Amino acid sequence: MTFRPLRPLAPAVALLLLSSACDKKDAPTATSASSTAAAATASAAKSAPPASASAAPSAKKPGDGKATATAEGKVTVEKRAGYNKMLAEGRKLAGEKKWVEATKAFEAALTANPGDPRALAELGYAAYHANDLSKATATNAKALEAATDPQLKAQVLFNEGMVAEKQNNKELAKKSYEASLKLRPNTTVEKRLTDLGGALVRTCDKSYPTIDALCTCLKTNEKDSIMSIGASSFACTEKPQTVPGLTVLRWGGGGDADESGEHPWLLLAKAADGWRNVAELGSDYSPGAFGVNNEASVDSVTSRTIDGHTVAEITWSQHDYDANMAGLEAETYDTKNVTICVLGPVPKCPVTIPVEETSAIIYPLEPEDDEAKKEIAELKKENPEKSETKTATYAIDGTGLVTVKETKGSRPFLAPLVKGVKLW
Helix, strand or coil: CCCCCCCCCCCCCCHHHHHHHCCECCECCCCCCCCCCCCCCCCCCCCCCCHHHCCCCCCCCCCCCCEEECCCCCCCHHHHHHHHHHHHHHHHHHHCCCHHHHHHHHHHHHHHCCCCHHHHHHHHHHHHHCCCHHHHHHHHHHHHHHCCCHHHHHHHHHHHHHHHHHCCCHHHHHHHHHHHHHHCCCHHHHHHHHHCCCCCCCCCCCCECCHHHHHHHHHHHHHHCHHHCCCCCEEEEEEECCCCCEEEEEEEECCCCCCCEEEEEEEEEEECCEEEEEEEEEEEEECCCCCEEEEEEEEEEEEEEECCEEEEEEEEEEEEEEEECCCCEEEEEEEEEEEEEEECCCCEEEEEEEEEEEEEEECCEEECCHHHHHHHHHHHHHCCCEEEEEEEEEEECCCCEEEEEEEECCCHHHHHHHHCEECC
């Protein structure tokens, strides 16, 4: 079970990226269980995707009665234990920078669970650091084919870009980083791209006279989204906010009535020359399978005047749920975030602060028979339920300086905000 970073912020750095990015959610992780910071608040810790979102036995949803697990869809306890053991060993060795040994451990994990996209992603990353570029290239290709979660795909594309850089193939590296950024904004990937001379381009990154015009651009570019292949319709739903000059747009292939697929939430701001996409506020993602269900929400939008500038604060939340294997074991990742914007002729949103993160490993199914009870008991013994929460507060002074104070736990990626960032 891995603790995954959340798409827009990805604040907790993955163990496997320690040597290149200094820690996640600003560093794209290669999916390491021990380094991704926190998910699921106590009230959300048992929330699961709708039954249609997983081929596994029905999982609990908020307000539902207990779901049940039977021997159907059985996971071999021995294989599961072997997979967990070797994955943990590989991560331990990677943390010690014993890259050759780490590749062997990840290969052993894949023997127990062939084709697992997370193990493939980590093997590709370890092979890169072991300087086995042929193995890294082949493994990354397999991981890209196997991955269904956009976050994981973005992480593998990051790995692919680093391999291309080491091979001095700058054009392929730029394309890989650009593809990664389309799936998940990330400052580490952005820096690598700009260091190679690449340009950071947000989809439909200009002003439009109307929101409908911006939506037309998004629809035109929707064909490039890997999560919209085969979508028969397109939805672009405006959600006006109480602060003038701001609105939220939920868009994506499949339409509002079709909750499958990915639906990013975009913050739009009114500029002097029209409406602009200034920030992403999470994403709804329900692939209809794989035990994955992610949900975003905008909780509040307020504004105040500081030093003659209109400063808007958008509080939003993201809940990610990922059930592994037969759905017996799941991870949740929850963040409460504040995006800070400066409104005006050229609006911008330079800072997003994850004020609360909670990661958890849960067992959402209620055993129905003795065999299922034994199986879940073995899983819990191997990988106990746990939850970790990290929090922070922030302040904006009269000069537009934003500073963050960590109040529970430590997250290295917040270091620049602890020192302070100017809004203007």
